[in-house]
Amino acid sequence: MTVNRSENEKKRAFERLLEYVKVWTTSDENSDTVPSTDRQFDLARLLVSEMKEIGIEDARSDEKCYVYGSIPASPGYENRPAIGWLAHLDTAPDFSGQNVRPMVHKNYNGEAIDLPGGITLSPEVFPSLASLKGRTLITTDGTTLLGADDKAGIAEIMTAMETVLDSGMPHGRICIAFTPDEEIGSGAGDLLLPAFGADFAYTIDGGAENEIEYENFNAASAVFAIAGRSVHPGSAKNTMVNASLIACELNGMLPSAEIPSRTEGREGFYHLTSLQGSVDKAEVSYIIRDHSSERFDSKLETLRLIEKVLNEKYGDGTVSLTIKMQYRNMIEKIRPCMHLIENARSVMQELGLEPAEPPVRGGTDGAQLSFRGLPCPNLGTGGYAFHGPYEHITAEGMDTVVKVIVGIIETYASA
Numbered sequence: 001m002t003v004n005r006s007e008n009e010k011k012r013a014f015e016r017l018l019e020y021v022k023v024w025t026t027s028d029e030n031s032d033t034v035p036s037t038d039r040q041f042d043l044a045r046l047l048v049s050e051m052k053e054i055g056i057e058d059a060r061s062d063e064k065c066y067v068y069g070s071i072p073a074s075p076g077y078e079n080r081p082a083i084g085w086l087a088h089l090d091t092a093p094d095f096s097g098q099n100v101r102p103m104v105h106k107n108y109n110g111e112a113i114d115l116p117g118g119i120t121l122s123p124e125v126f127p128s129l130a131s132l133k134g135r136t137l138i139t140t141d142g143t144t145l146l147g148a149d150d151k152a153g154i155a156e157i158m159t160a161m162e163t164v165l166d167s168g169m170p171h172g173r174i175c176i177a178f179t180p181d182e183e184i185g186s187g188a189g190d191l192l193l194p195a196f197g198a199d200f201a202y203t204i205d206g207g208a209e210n211e212i213e214y215e216n217f218n219a220a221s222a223v224f225a226i227a228g229r230s231v232h233p234g235s236a237k238n239t240m241v242n243a244s245l246i247a248c249e250l251n252g253m254l255p256s257a258e259i260p261s262r263t264e265g266r267e268g269f270y271h272l273t274s275l276q277g278s279v280d281k282a283e284v285s286y287i288i289r290d291h292s293s294e295r296f297d298s299k300l301e302t303l304r305l306i307e308k309v310l311n312e313k314y315g316d317g318t319v320s321l322t323i324k325m326q327y328r329n330m331i332e333k334i335r336p337c338m339h340l341i342e343n344a345r346s347v348m349q350e351l352g353l354e355p356a357e358p359p360v361r362g363g364t365d366g367a368q369l370s371f372r373g374l375p376c377p378n379l380g381t382g383g384y385a386f387h388g389p390y391e392h393i394t395a396e397g398m399d400t401v402v403k404v405i406v407g408i409i410e411t412y413a414s415a
Contacts, residue, residue, distance in 0.1 A: 023039075027093060027184045044067050056176065074169075087179075090187075097145055100144045103140065116143075138393050159402045160409075172412055193373065208356065209380050211357075211378075212355050215266075219326040227320075247275055251284060266359050269290075351400060
């Protein structure tokens with residue numbers, strides 16, 4: 001069903017964003033429920049209602065807070081690929097996402113902005129601000145994150161769907177899903193692919209509006225548990241085994257330059273996330289990342305070798321390593337479907353953008369979905385400085401992303 005509304009009734013994407021960010025949806029990495037926080041249902045219910053208002057008749061959410069909807073193919077276009085669009089409901093637990101008070105700076109002058117929360121958003125720290133001069137800039141008040149990651153993606157998808165429905169443009173089947181808990185790494189895990197119904201998909205969850213992302217890290221977590229032997233230090237010779245000292249020794253066995261603060265691009269790293277302990281026991285936690293499968297596997301072998309060497313030195317059972325795989329590089333699954341990238345490039349170029357295709361130094365829902373059988377690269381939202389109080393985005397950048405989404409739909413309809 002098409003619901004036609006006047007131009008005055010239609011919302012721009014940034015106007016939707018200003019509403020969505022006020023809904024508290026922070027996920028919780030310490031929770032074992034799905035969704036990890038019930039508050040994500042608040043946004044899910046709002047979106048289902050809004051989807052129905054714009055004409056997405058089958059909009060619904062399930063008991064795990066996944067929102068689904070679809071737009072049937074135009075008559076005669078049923079044989080076109082079903083293209084899916086995804087964004088996530090939650091915001092990162094890295095910084096407060098409660099009581100978000102967005103600020104709108106019209107005709108931004110490109111200079112530093114002192115936010116009420118006592119911080120300064122400066123082009124010296126965020127050089128991309130200079131390129132946003134003259135636009136309508138949206139920021140936080142400096143006390144919370146903004147939530148453009150990924151409520152901007154939701155707003156852009158919603159606005160694009162309204163554009164498609166109101167324009168009457170021909171299209172193949174369009175599938176929509178909004179997922180919980182992406183920020184804690186489990187957003188795509190319970191998405192029901194048959195219910196979603198897409199042949200191919202895009203997540204809208206990246207940075208600048210000209211970004212196309214289809215390479216990401218291979219990722220694993222690694223935890224070393226160290227068992228020591230605590231005795232009185234006055235009689236400890238040849239008896240004490242200090243677990244904390246072994247933890248320090250262990251970390252020193254890793255390449256000192258392969259850490260996040262010294263790597264970029266496709267360079268991988270060992271990231272020490274936690275080191276805690278005493279004489280009798282210690283635990284050292286890492287996340288391991290690399291774009292190259294071969295280098296990634298080599299890093300994991302290095303960790304296993306360290307476990308072996310330390311047990312040979314201090315005795316069997318002193319060090320125990322647990323490795324958990326998290327996600328793999330989606331390029332393995334995107335290569336056979338490069339039309340997804342080529343079509344996005346073509347649309348961006350028609351809009352006057354120069355596509356940027358940086359490797360993602362992280363992971364996305366698209367990586368998990370690609371390995372579940374749904375090829376799914378990631379596109380930018382137009383946002384910057386996610387996960388903290390410096391987060392910002394522009395109304396014009398969001399408008400451009402809406403045009404990219406609509407353009408890709410048109411491209412697949414005409415293929």
